[in-house]
Amino acid sequence: MFNSSRMKGGEALEKLRLGVLASGRGSNLQSIMDAAAAGKINAEVAVVISDQEGAFALERARKAGIPAVYVDRREFASKTDYEKAILEQLKKHGVALVCLAGYMKLVGSVLLEAYPNRVMNIHPALLPSFPGLHGQEQAWEYGVKFSGCTVHFVDDGMDTGPIILQAVVPVYDNDTADILAARILEQEHKIYPEAVGLFAEGRLKLNGRKVTIVK
DSSP: OEEOOOEETTEEOSOEEEEEEESSOOHHHHHHHHHHHTTSSSEEEEEEEESOTTOHHHHHHHHTTOOEEEOOGGGSSSHHHHHHHHHHHHHHTTOSEEEESSOOSOOOHHHHHHSTTOEEEEESSOTTSSOSSOHHHHHHHHTOSEEEEEEEEOOSSSSOSOEEEEEEEEOOTTOOHHHHHHHHHHHHHHHHHHHHHHHHTTOEEEETTEEEEOO
16 A cells, blocks of 8 residues: 655645656646646646657746756667666656656656656546557547546556546547547646645555545
């Protein structure tokens, strides 16, 4: 059993320090930064790391005065060495929870062992349906009547970790995959900061695959 309690003597600890891994535009990163800046969650983004030098997520971090780090996978002989470099940055910045925000690589054992049950991801579909890339398009092509998004803890599978929060959106007859993706993204921006906030408050309890939100 695991719980995210960060209380000491009945008093809340300092803000939860987040490390965000992103490969693209970083809109979910922005939603977390905005929630933190507004005091809606007891957390702060300590560092943003990307495998893409031109990722707009890095620019978002720089504009907010947050350390922005590019780690080039091509400079490392193995995935293990690459993740060790990322881990070094996370430790350097005192990160307690790792958030994947459009990070387009599977997380390996180096990070998962260093942060057991402390790596989160947001997926644009209602898991366990439509894992992997382009979950919105998969759902739309399949003809579902409802889709949505999922925040989950990361394990060593492809979008297979324990589910924390989900949001449901309708799929309309005149939708395109892009229209559906935009509707899902609105909900992603709501539930990802919410999940981080619950973790920061020590309100997530994991027992097997079941995540319980403590009142």
